[in-house]
Amino acid sequence: MIKLFQPPPAFNAANPSPFCIKLEVLLKMSGLPYEIIIEGDPRKGPTGKIPFVEIAGERYGDSNFIQKKLQHDHGTDFDKELSDKEKSISLAFTRLIEEHLYWVLLYSRWMEDANWPIINRLFFGSMPIPLKWFLPNVIRKQVEKQLYGHGVSRLPKTVMYKMAADDLAAIAGFLENKETMFGGEPTALDATLYGILSSIIDADFDTELKRSAMAHQNLVAYTSNMRQRYFPELPKPT
Numbered sequence: 705m706i707k708l709f710q711p712p713p714a715f716n717a718a719n720p721s722p723f724c725i726k727l728e729v730l731l732k733m734s735g736l737p738y739e740i741i742i743e744g745d746p747r748k749g750p751t752g753k754i755p756f757v758e759i760a761g762e763r764y765g766d767s768n769f770i771q772k773k774l775q776h777d778h779g780t781d782f783d784k785e786l787s788d789k790e791k792s793i794s795l796a797f798t799r800l801i802e803e804h805l806y807w808v809l810l811y812s813r814w815m816e817d818a819n820w821p822i823i824n825r826l827f828f829g830s831m832p833i834p835l836k837w838f839l840p841n842v843i844r845k846q847v848e849k850q851l852y853g854h855g856v857s858r859l860p861k862t863v864m865y866k867m868a869a870d871d872l873a874a875i876a877g878f879l880e881n882k883e884t885m886f887g888g889e890p891t892a893l894d895a896t897l898y899g900i901l902s903s904i905i906d907a908d909f910d911t912e913l914k915r916s917a918m919a920h921q922n923l924v925a926y927t928s929n930m931r932q933r934y935f936p937e938l939p940k941p942t
């Protein structure tokens with residue numbers, strides 16, 4: 705049985721992490737048996753990030769690496785219906801989502817003063833005193849450094865959010881009125897896309913990103929359909 709280590713649902717989404725939502729959707733798509741182990745500390749994983757899995761006693765990190773491992777070890781090819789050209793498009797959108805859009809999401813949650821209290825409460829609220837007096841700000845500083853290292857936070861905020869709005873418009877333009885990105889059964893890209901869209905659209909944060917995403921009716925419908933399909937137990941988003 706595959707063990708999936710991730711934090712519990714939060715913010716009205718299946719998970720506070722878009723990568724955890726993605727991996728859980730991939731596991732659901734694969735039909736392989738798995739159990740969730742609640743783990744909020746990324747340092748317990750082999751790459752220092754969540755999600756991570758344990759398969760036959762070994763721990764593996766990184767959703768993309770785990771996707772490949774499922775394919776290699778269990779023959780679960782999430783993209784078997786796709787042509788080579790579609791696979792190239794899938795990889796390009798995956799990188800757009802994970803290497804750009806995700807970072808703007810991270811900024812909007814951790815750096816915006818209006819949203820920081822929500823993050824602080826969820827991740828640090830149950831910590832004992834005196835940890836919760838100083839640790840949240842230490843970790844927030846680390847996230848600030850990561851965002852600066854990535855480069856996204858060096859831009860004026862309006863430019864950064866406009867670039868993310870362009871990402872969302874590109875995704876919406878490709879999706880059109882299809883139920884999945886490539887029109888057939890959901891593929892790995894749909895797991896990735898749903899992870900980020902649910903984090904933007906369903907999650908209880910009032911962000912510039914959410915407004916940009918919700919301007920695209922097809923993205924809203926897609927997110928709602930995917931939620932119904934993979935997480936029917938979750939309440940309807942407010």
Ligand SMILES: N[C@@H](CCC(=O)N[C@@H](CS)C(=O)NCC(=O)O)C(=O)O
Pocket residue numbers: 720721722723746752753754755765766767768
């Ligand atoms: N490339 C990784 C990214 C995972 C990731 O960035 N996870 C975040 C949570 S959304 C994390 O664990 N961050 C903790 C940290 O960077 O210290 C994947 O695909 O799994």
